[in-house]
Amino acid sequence: MDAGGLAKTGALGGHRVVIVGGGFAGLYAARGLKGAGVDLTLLDKRNFHLFPPLLYQVATGALSPGEIAQPLRAILRKDPDATVLLAEAVGIDVTRRRVLLADGGPIEYDTLVVATGAQHAYFGHDEWAKLAPGLKTMEDALEMRRRILIAFEAAEREADPVRRSEWMTFVVVGGGPTGVELAGALGEIAHDTLKRDFRSINPGDAHIVLIEGMERVLPTYPASLSRKAARQLEQLGVQVRTGSFVTDVDENAVTIKVGDRSERIPTRTVLWAAGVEASSLGKALAVATGVAADKAGRLPVTPELTLAGHPEIFVAGDLALVPWRDKQPVPGVAPAAIQQGQYVARAIRRRLSGQRSEPFHYHDKGSLATIGRSRAVADLGRFRRFSGFPAWFLWLTIHIVYLMGLQNRLIVLVRWTWSFLTHGRGTRLITGGPLLPPISEPEPPA
Amino acid sequence: MDAGGLAKTGALGGHRVVIVGGGFAGLYAARGLKGAGVDLTLLDKRNFHLFPPLLYQVATGALSPGEIAQPLRAILRKDPDATVLLAEAVGIDVTRRRVLLADGGPIEYDTLVVATGAQHAYFGHDEWAKLAPGLKTMEDALEMRRRILIAFEAAEREADPVRRSEWMTFVVVGGGPTGVELAGALGEIAHDTLKRDFRSINPGDAHIVLIEGMERVLPTYPASLSRKAARQLEQLGVQVRTGSFVTDVDENAVTIKVGDRSERIPTRTVLWAAGVEASSLGKALAVATGVAADKAGRLPVTPELTLAGHPEIFVAGDLALVPWRDKQPVPGVAPAAIQQGQYVARAIRRRLSGQRSEPFHYHDKGSLATIGRSRAVADLGRFRRFSGFPAWFLWLTIHIVYLMGLQNRLIVLVRWTWSFLTHGRGTRLITGGPLLPPISEPEPPA
Numbered sequence: 001m002d003a004g005g006l007a008k009t010g011a012l013g014g015h016r017v018v019i020v021g022g023g024f025a026g027l028y029a030a031r032g033l034k035g036a037g038v039d040l041t042l043l044d045k046r047n048f049h050l051f052p053p054l055l056y057q058v059a060t061g062a063l064s065p066g067e068i069a070q071p072l073r074a075i076l077r078k079d080p081d082a083t084v085l086l087a088e089a090v091g092i093d094v095t096r097r098r099v100l101l102a103d104g105g106p107i108e109y110d111t112l113v114v115a116t117g118a119q120h121a122y123f124g125h126d127e128w129a130k131l132a133p134g135l136k137t138m139e140d141a142l143e144m145r146r147r148i149l150i151a152f153e154a155a156e157r158e159a160d161p162v163r164r165s166e167w168m169t170f171v172v173v174g175g176g177p178t179g180v181e182l183a184g185a186l187g188e189i190a191h192d193t194l195k196r197d198f199r200s201i202n203p204g205d206a207h208i209v210l211i212e213g214m215e216r217v218l219p220t221y222p223a224s225l226s227r228k229a230a231r232q233l234e235q236l237g238v239q240v241r242t243g244s245f246v247t248d249v250d251e252n253a254v255t256i257k258v259g260d261r262s263e264r265i266p267t268r269t270v271l272w273a274a275g276v277e278a279s280s281l282g283k284a285l286a287v288a289t290g291v292a293a294d295k296a297g298r299l300p301v302t303p304e305l306t307l308a309g310h311p312e313i314f315v316a317g318d319l320a321l322v323p324w325r326d327k328q329p330v331p332g333v334a335p336a337a338i339q340q341g342q343y344v345a346r347a348i349r350r351r352l353s354g355q356r357s358e359p360f361h362y363h364d365k366g367s368l369a370t371i372g373r374s375r376a377v378a379d380l381g382r383f384r385r386f387s388g389f390p391a392w393f394l395w396l397t398i399h400i401v402y403l404m405g406l407q408n409r410l411i412v413l414v415r416w417t418w419s420f421l422t423h424g425r426g427t428r429l430i431t432g433g434p435l436l437p438p439i440s441e442p443e444p445p446a
Numbered sequence: 447m448d449a450g451g452l453a454k455t456g457a458l459g460g461h462r463v464v465i466v467g468g469g470f471a472g473l474y475a476a477r478g479l480k481g482a483g484v485d486l487t488l489l490d491k492r493n494f495h496l497f498p499p500l501l502y503q504v505a506t507g508a509l510s511p512g513e514i515a516q517p518l519r520a521i522l523r524k525d526p527d528a529t530v531l532l533a534e535a536v537g538i539d540v541t542r543r544r545v546l547l548a549d550g551g552p553i554e555y556d557t558l559v560v561a562t563g564a565q566h567a568y569f570g571h572d573e574w575a576k577l578a579p580g581l582k583t584m585e586d587a588l589e590m591r592r593r594i595l596i597a598f599e600a601a602e603r604e605a606d607p608v609r610r611s612e613w614m615t616f617v618v619v620g621g622g623p624t625g626v627e628l629a630g631a632l633g634e635i636a637h638d639t640l641k642r643d644f645r646s647i648n649p650g651d652a653h654i655v656l657i658e659g660m661e662r663v664l665p666t667y668p669a670s671l672s673r674k675a676a677r678q679l680e681q682l683g684v685q686v687r688t689g690s691f692v693t694d695v696d697e698n699a700v701t702i703k704v705g706d707r708s709e710r711i712p713t714r715t716v717l718w719a720a721g722v723e724a725s726s727l728g729k730a731l732a733v734a735t736g737v738a739a740d741k742a743g744r745l746p747v748t749p750e751l752t753l754a755g756h757p758e759i760f761v762a763g764d765l766a767l768v769p770w771r772d773k774q775p776v777p778g779v780a781p782a783a784i785q786q787g788q789y790v791a792r793a794i795r796r797r798l799s800g801q802r803s804e805p806f807h808y809h810d811k812g813s814l815a816t817i818g819r820s821r822a823v824a825d826l827g828r829f830r831r832f833s834g835f836p837a838w839f840l841w842l843t844i845h846i847v848y849l850m851g852l853q854n855r856l857i858v859l860v861r862w863t864w865s866f867l868t869h870g871r872g873t874r875l876i877t878g879g880p881l882l883p884p885i886s887e888p889e890p891p892a
Contacts, residue, residue: 047874
């Protein structure tokens with residue numbers, strides 16, 4: 001193999017484990033292999049582990065990017081057998097057992113863990129991507145933040161009431177946890193954070209619309225919690241539109257279909273929180289192994305989370321299609337990815353000592369979604385469903401605990417405490433992309 | 447006038463003060479006018495006030511962007527007479543007394559304060575800009591951070607020892623406070639922060655070179671402190687090259703002239719901390735008023751900080767050329783800009799009540815520069831020059847006090863305490879621009 005200066009990999013003669021992807025699944029697999037005596041390479045195209053559950057807080061100016069990310073090298077620093085490689089995997093040569101890189105020589109493996117996750121999808125309308133940014137990467141979050149803040153600035157400078165109203169309308173597409181969190185945060189920004197910041201507009205007049213195709217928001221939650229979430233959103237001024245499908249997105253509007261009726265919602269700011277598809281490396285792997293991916297691009301795995309016919313290839317996290325209950329697969333949520341990563345590490349350790357593994361078992365600890373300050377819903381089992389402050393406090397606690405890096409935890413705690421006391425949001429910067437609101441041409445005098 | 451939705455400005459019949467630029471001078475002028483009964487508009491092309499003295503800490507991964515910036519609207523929220531306008535001023539019509547915007551109608555003023563500051567300059571070699579980023583904007587700082595982190599990543603993957611050594615060489619051009627701070631921070635990153643992060647390289651082998659044209663670093667400081675600063679830099683592994691002029695910058699090297707000798711320093715990372723010129727609005731203003739700008743583009747002002755023949759136009763901050771002592775102008779540092787902003791506010795208040803102002807007097811409180819952990823130099827007057835921990839602690843304290851926003855102060859304090867205890871740097875993310883290290887083609891086998 002040739003991986004530039006990394007020729008060391010494998011040279012020690014150890015069992016070579018290559019993990020592609022430093023998200024929850026990949027990182028927990030890597031950490032679980034510490035001390036296992038394997039020669040570990042963690043490969044990612046970003047130099048940091050991102051904590052996606054808090055991305056929406058970056059997008060809405062509550063947290064800074066650095067606070068929800070931790071360098072992979074820093075996390076694995078104390079594991080002398082672990083090498084972090086900043087590179088992009090573009091394919092897998094399953095016959096010669098090596099990972100092909102966009103740049104630089106391939107990396108050989110004895111055991112491969114593919115955990116490259118999912119990206120957002122536009123239901124075949126890729127042209128919507130530039131009009132309606134999603135929320136999967138740090139850059140996505142900063143772009144959302146820029147658009148939200150620019151919209152208020154543009155409204156402040158806009159004299160035409162129709163165009164002003166377009167700038168003051170925010171449409172969030174997708175009523176899952178991310179969409180609910182985004183819409184709730186937008187409600188707080190408009191009614192609380194920016195309350196006294198403008199002179200020509202009243203940010204509280206902002207019109208925030210949450211579009212969901214199913215009959216209720218948080219469709220994977222118990223119906224009682226969906227109702228509570230909808231009520232809490234409405235308290236924040238969010239208009240919840242369920243049973244509505246987006247049929248078009250253009251520069252000035254979102255068009256939705258409600259039943260047989262088509263409706264146009266004029267807006268300049270559309271945030272995408274719907275539709276996910278597996279990462280592109282998954283597609284390459286499906287072709288290479290002959291495994292048939294599902295509609296969302298996920299790869300079906302054996303009970304041991306390996307690909308059929310390839311016990312040396314594990315797939316974990318959002319990319320894996322793992323059967324669960326009621327014909328539903330394991331959901332693409334952080335706890336599932338963490339459990340799968342930990343399972344893969346244990347399975348590799350057992351194999352190396354000649355033992356078989358039990359099948360992977362997903363332990364569903366429940367679901368939590370936050371809507372805003374003291375507003376959240378929790379589903380921890382049939383008799384443990386609650387909402388409001390207790391659910392919100394539980395949400396905060398769990399997110400602090402799972403955030404990587406003690407310093408990040410401390411700083412996020414400071415920011416949250418501050419926000420709770422002052423109703424403020426600390427990081428409302430417009431950076432990257434156009435920095436100024438576009439100004440419409442004044443109408444020529446009649 | 448027509449400023450879109452802001453038609454209110456001036457409509458109340460108050461005296462219209464327009465401040466262009468929300469840096470130290472502009473912001474302190476705006477704050478000083480609170481309650482003065484003027485109709486105030488603060489115009490900036492960014493939505494936040496930036497704290498430039500800590501930009502180098504963003505560039506070196508110690509702080510996050512949001513921590514050294516505060517939204518202008520948030521700062522002026524409690525002043526009902528103040529309007530913040532996110533727009534770019536491109537010219538001044540001094541006859542009709544209005545500020546021309548890049549986008550949208552012009553803004554009329556009765557009194558104008560121009561405080562658009564300085565930008566970095568490349569001594570007529572604008573082609574160096576893309577090879578050697580400077581440090582004036584938030585984007586500059588993030589670009590520097592990206593390049594520094596990518597360089598170590600590229601070195602880790604580079605098999606060729608010559609190219610690896612190029613990646614491991616960092617050249618900082620300019621031995622003023624910014625250059626000294628950058629070089630010192632690079633020394634700490636190499637020897638401390640990244641010590642255990644890599645497997646193929648030893649970050650401590652990094653070669654950090656600080657280039658200064660004068661005979662000593664910190665040339666505006668007393669010679670004894672320059673010597674101390676140089677010694678402290680050398681303790682951090684920085685090679686200090688004084689009396690050296692950059693004659694060329696290309697992709698693989700910086701060429702310097704030392705006496706009659708020319709020398710090529712192979713490197714892939716050049717950071718620019720030399721050369722400043724006034725912002726472009728200053729040039730437009732010079733043309734409009736017939737005032738002759740100096741070589742650096744600064745506008746000479748009257749003792750009342752106004753332009754000759756235009757008592758209604760104040761110029762403050764880095765853009766103003768204010769005579770001081772020994773034929774030297776007031777330096778382009780934060781305390782000078784703050785004092786000028788405060789002075790302008792007082793002068794406007796006095797005028798409105800029919801009083802004349804005393805000439806502006808710069809109160810030089812001294813100079814402080816930090817080199818690294820417990821390393822700094824302070825010059826607070828002839829008998830109050832010191833270095834090491836006391837100077838460093840004073841530097842920290844003053845920077846915390848002048849940082850805008852209580853939350854920012856608290857978080858920076860947390861980060862600094864953390865860094866002091868752990869030798870870590872909390873925000874080492876590669877974002878924006880290319881995210882992966884470029885890999886050289888392997889030599890074809892002979």
